[in-house]
Amino acid sequence: MSSVEEFRTEVRGWLRAHLAGPFASLRGRGGPGREHEAFAERLAWERHMAAAGWTCVGWPKEYGGRGATLEQQVAFHEEYALADAPARVNHIGEQLLGPTLIAFGTPEQRERFLPRIVAVDELWCQGYSEPDAGSDLANVRTRAELDGDEWVVTGQKIWTSLAHESDWCFVVARTEPNVPPGASPGPSTRQQRGAGSTRHQGLSYLLVPLDQPGVEVRPITQLTGTCEFNEVFFDGARTAAANVVGAPGEGWKIAMATLGFERGVSTLGQQVGFRRELEAVIELARTGGAAEDPLIRDRIARAWIGLEIIRGNALRMLDGVAAGAPGPEASIGKIFWATWHRELGELAMDVCGADGMLAAAEPYDLDDFQRLFLFSRSDTIYAGSNEIQRNIIAERVLGLPKEGRP
Secondary structure, eight states, rough: OOOHHHHHHHHHHHHHSHHHHHGGGGTTOOOOTTTTHHHHHHHHHHHHHTTOOOOSSOOOOGGSOOOOHHHHHHHHHHHHTTTOOOOSSIIIIIIHHHHHHHHHOOOHHHHHHHHHHTOOOSSSEOOOOOOBBOOGGOOOOOEEETTTTTTEEEEHHHOOTGGOOEEEEEEEEOOOOOOOTTOOOOOHHHHHHHHHOOTTTTEEEEEEESSSSTTTEEEETTTSSSEEEEEEEEEEEEEETEEEESSSSSSSHHHHHHHHHHHHHHHHHHHHHHHHHHHHHHHHHEEEEEEEEHHHHHHHHHHHHHHHHHHHHHHHHHHHHTTTTTTTTTHHHHHHHHHHHHHHHHHHHHHHGGGSSSSSSSSTTOHHEEEEEEEGGTTTTTSSSSSHHHHIIIIIIIIIOOOOOO
8 A cells, every 4th residue: 555645646646637638627616505517527527536446445445445544535535625626426425325334234235335336326315304303313203114025215304415316315214113203212112222222213224216206306496596405205115125224223323323424534625625715715805905904804814723723623533533433522523614614604705895795697696705605504504503513512522411302
């Protein structure tokens, strides 16, 4: 295995050579609030990466990855972001579901699903949030009942990123009817699952195909005017009985592990994008005169300091990644970067001044600063709201008493 710097040089050279020709126009395309941009072309680019062995670089070799070390994975994500390469379309499959199946899936599940994720032949979305169960998965009401050799799924998911482009969805559903949503389980279920059981029991983690009768995907128009989030309705949708990850009733444990993988090494690449956004705001402040305002200069300095703290948090979190998955301490990083990014969007609007109130063209043509401001409003909500992250830190890191519930 090459050294980290040799690996970094190899990644940089490959990206320089291949982000050219038909793929040259993809630089900077896609990302939050812009997932609609050149989606088919970005899919072709990612399959081109797969053919050269540049997808799933951190997966073990026996599952189709490169077996890259943690340091090499960081180098890959940083170089990918520094090259301004297009936003990935297979992030959820590669960074979330794949590691979950490697850790908890059966040999048959790994054989069926992992090669298609590596090759970018099947795209995935995440079916967690519901209208009455956002960050609190204990309130999930989507149900799945076993009918012979199939699960029958009924319910609704919301804020499902890229569901309209996906082939499969990993769905957290309630499969034990004697454990109602939001309630503590009865004695029989406590005995089945062991002492210390909670209202998170009775959930299972199912792999559900979306191209079938009984599944309806409805895009949600956002503040940015784009539609990367969706509602997904399941009305008797079916999936094989074998498509449950872990044992039935272990969905909470599996879902939490997936969220841990979500906060892995790719966050280092995310911060390269944050730095690029901050530099653009600073340049606008200089050229537009806003930097003459001492309050703006102070906020820019605080934003720069905050970005360094984000990186420090991410590097500290890598210890948890090396151990298998980030622990609850990852919530500290999530709160900080989400709040920082939202405040950067507010700073960008103040630097723009009155011009920031006007769309560049009809009907709703936003510039990068306006899109940053609007989309970053969601940062403190998705992937676990700030309120839920604070509860995790209080209860699971600091050991404080659990929040009282009505």
